[in-house]
Amino acid sequence: MIHVACKQHRELKVEMIKNGIVIDHIRPRRAIDVLRILGIDGSFGYALTIAMNVPSKHIGRKDILKVENRDIDTNEINKIAVIAPEATINIIKDHRVVKKEKVTLPETIVGIIQCPNPKCITNKEREPAESVFLVKQKEPLILRCKYCEREISSPIMLS
Ligand SMILES: [Zn+2]
Structure with missing residues (x-):
């Protein structure tokens, strides 16, 4: 409940x-x-x-x-x-x-966050790579996609 x-x-x-x-x-x-x-x-x-x-x-x-x-x-x-x-x-x-x-932020975040770049290999329809983000800055938060280098500040979780 x-x-x-x-x-x-x-x-x-x-x-x-x-x-x-x-x-x-x-x-x-x-x-x-x-x-x-x-x-x-x-x-x-x-x-x-x-x-x-x-x-x-x-x-x-x-x-x-x-x-x-x-x-x-x-x-x-x-x-x-x-x-x-x-x-x-x-x-x-x-x-x-x-x-x-x-909680403490890890240096690498694997498989939790969706890359907003539609062309990123983590968003491929067939056999997408597992999402990997590196923490570029903690305060305020900036994450960078390991593959396409897109930077994000408010992460969206993978569905
Ligand atoms: Zn990406």
Whole structure:
């Protein structure tokens, strides 16, 4: 079940879960992309809470994601860094935050982002190359396609 908290819940209290992950400080409207990175869809059998566009002291507005009974690995954290560079990951065990980490951007991003250049070999209809982007600059974010050298600042995820 997905609970979506809307803008009008200005004082949204994020209730703790027993075990799982809480991803905080996700850029507004990016929570859905984070869910896709985690491979979570409607068939996910545990509690899932998405709060979107809630006020944030740090980044103006933010999304928050709480996922019960789910762990997270470094590969997933790296992917999340691409679309939510300010995100913090809280690992919850027995209602307590046992680990808190900030995402860090990897130097190379493989297979997550779509190259906007239609002529790029990663967009070929037949046997396209796997998308590879190099991080040219972190703040603000600039990524460069390894193949066609197209530069992007707001990545679009591969569908
Ligand atoms: Zn390209």
